[in-house]
Amino acid sequence: MPSEYRPHTQMLVTRAPRWASHSCMTSPVRYASSCARLALALAIAFVTFSHLATSQSPQSVAPAHRQPVLVELFTSEGCSDCPPADALLSRLDTTQFVPGAQAIVLSEHVTYWNHLGWRDPFSFELMDQRQQQYGARFGLDGIYTPQVVVDGSEQVVGNDAPGVTRAVTHASLTPKPALAIQAAQWKDGGVQFTVSGAGFNANLFAALAEDATRSEVAKGENAGRTLNHVAVVRVLKDFGSNAKNDTLLR
Secondary structure: OOOOOOOOEEOOOOEOOOOOOOOOOOOOOOOOHHHOEEOOOOEEEOOOOOOOOOOOEOOOOOOOOOEEEEEEEEEOOOOOOHHHHHHHHHHHHHHOOOOOEEEEEEEEEOOOOHHHOOOOOOOOHHHHHHHHHHHHHHOOOOOOOOEEEEOOOEEEEOOOHHHHHHHHHHHOOOOOOOOEEEEEEEEOOEEEEEEEOOOOOOEEEEEEEEEEEEEEOOOOOOOOOEEEEEEEEEEEEEEEOOOOOOEEEO
């Protein structure tokens, strides 16, 4: 990573309705509005594959005294070290225990544990690719789970609560310019939305995530456990630097 690189993220926190997810389909491509949180992870990034901003509650923004901070957890149901990280992410989402930060969380399930006895139903290869790009950015020897990436600029072991707290606290000290996310709605099997911001030269990413998921694991390292996850990414799309209004995410 060039020494002159400085991370920038534009975030607006809006929370979509929380719908029951017990009947959700397992396809990562599309599923009904009755079983998803619109975690429209809308991001403006000043370098290709940079930071995300996510949506969280309807018609609302983060309190003025809190800075939005994106917290991505790379996890797997086949990894015995991951359930504590999943629980930590859920607690961060529900309690917002880091003063000064509005934590915007995403669970990103990777596939490379799937051959060890249990296929994670929420995993897909795009999450592997995203984590590999982060690994290159941070100069890591390899990728691992559980891993938390905060605002695209710092990584920490995902079940290290003090480490995650420090990273989120540090990220909350960086102000984020305004980004407006408006008129999000379900349409034609996807999500349509409008994005506006003044003078941005950046890439736009969007993610669609289930608000909550639950699995009864029958095999692998977590055999016999019931696992719960929050904001599980099912779709991630890069709209590039020329995203238009009325964008459709499927």
